Amino acid sequence: MSLLRANSIYLGTGQAPQYLSLKRANRHGLIAGATGTGKTVSLQILAEGFSRAGVPVFLADAKGDLSGICQPGAPKDFLLRRATEIGLDDYQFDAFPAVYWDLFAEQGHPIRATVSEMGPLLLSQLLGLNDTQEGVLNIAFRLADEQGLLLLDLKDLRAILNHIGENAASLTTEYGNVSKASVGSIQRALLALENEGAAGFFGEPALDLHDFIGRAPDGRGLINILAADRLIQSPKTYATFLLWLLSELFEELPEVGDPDKPVLVFFFDEAHLLFRDAPKVLLDKVAQVVRLVRSKGIGVYFVTQSPDDIPDDVLGQLGNRVQHALRAFTPRDAAAVRTAAQTFRQNPAFDTAAAITELAVGEALVSTLDGKGIPTMVDRTMIRPPQSRLGPATPQERQQAMMASPVAGRYDNVRDRDSAYEMLVRRARSPEAGAAGNSKGAGQTRTTSVPRSGGRQRQGVGETFAKSIASSVGRELGRALLRGLMGSLRRR
Known part of the structure; x- marks a missing residue:
């Protein structure tokens, strides 16, 4: 039997x-x-x-x-x-x-996943950041949203952090204290992550969970x-x-x-x-x-x-x-x-x-x-x-x-499209473009959904989780910041 x-x-x-x-x-x-x-x-x-x-x-x-x-x-x-x-x-x-x-x-x-998909909370956990450094990372994500800067890989994150460090004085008024020391600490943590070989995880084509x-x-x-x-x-x-x-x-x-x-x-x-x-x-x-x-x-x-x-x-x-x-x-x-x-x-x-x-x-x-x-x-x-x-x-x-895998060849080649790094480099070369880019974030919040491979965009987990995580972390930087359940909460 x-x-x-x-x-x-x-x-x-x-x-x-x-x-x-x-x-x-x-x-x-x-x-x-x-x-x-x-x-x-x-x-x-x-x-x-x-x-x-x-x-x-x-x-x-x-x-x-x-x-x-x-x-x-x-x-x-x-x-x-x-x-x-x-x-x-x-x-x-x-x-x-x-x-x-x-x-x-x-x-x-x-x-692979994009930096935006990983989100600030899990990324802070990965980098071993303290509360102050995590606050600066949250600002980086918020600023990227407001200025339409896609955070896809680590060079994008480095670029936005450099931008924050160079403009710390002007950003402090709107976002709170931003110290160059905290920016430097995050950059060193990113370097350590790269030395572990994990930098290749960030980028595109991003994993399609299906x-x-x-x-x-x-x-x-x-x-x-x-x-x-x-x-x-x-x-x-x-x-x-x-x-x-x-x-x-x-x-x-x-x-x-x-x-x-x-x-x-x-x-x-x-x-x-x-x-x-x-x-x-x-x-x-x-x-x-x-x-x-x-x-x-x-x-x-x-x-x-x-x-x-x-x-x-x-x-x-x-x-x-x-x-x-x-x-x-x-x-x-x-x-x-x-x-x-x-x-x-x-x-x-x-x-x-x-x-x-x-x-x-x-x-x-x-x-x-x-x-x-x-x-x-x-x-x-x-x-x-x-x-x-x-x-x-x-x-x-x-x-x-x-x-023989059904995904053979789908993720083999890295795709490096126009994102925060390239956009900030262009701003640095063209002061007029930089001024226009900075003005986009003044007084308004802009949402930048990061498409994955195939053009699929993020959807919302729900306001309940967003409010819960914001209360726990002790910061209210707006729902645009909270994009993912554990550091990457999405809006509905």
Whole structure:
């Protein structure tokens, strides 16, 4: 008898077979456990299951282990033995459709966003700016809006900052104090960002998020894999990029209510990096997005070592749980084990806290939402073996997948159109043009929507978020400044 069911993903077998209902998959989830306990395999079988059901997936491959999902697995003894132990009689190996992405354009298609799309709040987080420096960056975005200056790449941002520094005295009256020292600090932070190799992320053609939501010709969902083994060495860049991506998905996708299966499933690996040292205003926005994004059909799954890595406001929204082993070597570890155990609906057959410390590799405590949205009783579960390869794809296999990708060639060539840098250079050469340009911003606010590739323009998230973020940050620079949910809020 097959353990596979329609409208659900088979996870493994404990006291009974454990399934993740596709109907409840957009209620988000958590995969937790110490290093080496099997989290990556749990992520892999979930990605396979969603793809098989026609649901596209985005995941960050922090160690490179998941890139082999485009290749069928090999019949290794421990995989076959696990399939036999759990009664998976129809276990077969298979390859899954994968699209590779890379911010550094080395191991996948390049991903880019404009500076305007990133917005001042997330950009300040990325650059590690203090409140004063963030205020100057906000002024830069406001001034760019008022004077019709497109902020597409880092040279545009540098140009507008230079313009602010050179005109600090005249700008102070209208926008508040602007110190050249703060401008210099931002410029140094931009230089450090460029030295990390992240400057290539800013520019055009910008990513069209609909390219993530695709299916292979056989109807299976595409598995979008971000090469993050190099990116993870710059934790702040990694975290900021993923937070930006989540906010963009929230903004761009339409409301779908409660679909029979997700529109897209998003996996945050090394999730603790997303929340480390993040300001409260940003944490509040993450919690808000996670709460609301399910109505867009997006399921968000956090992968980390301990549930303690996730803020309570976010953790309370994760209905589907796969908890691998935790080790209680210190009092803090023991407290984390107790916390993890308390989040489950208890099973009288075993002590949940004790079981967490006793789980073998590839074994997990599993609790998912049933058809009524109620958490199932936790079960000690042997996780099913994956069908695709355990381990990375070779460079040749990755290259072949990229050549066959539906986005092959779409993002390869950088486009550098007329924007703030070019416009300010022309003003410097022509004083008359500069005076005319400066006069455009006097007494009025001008909105400059930055078209993405294909001419698509930004739309509004809503005034509620705009007012909330403005209140939290403590500045009211106008709605033109707040263009994106987390630093790039858009107007309606």
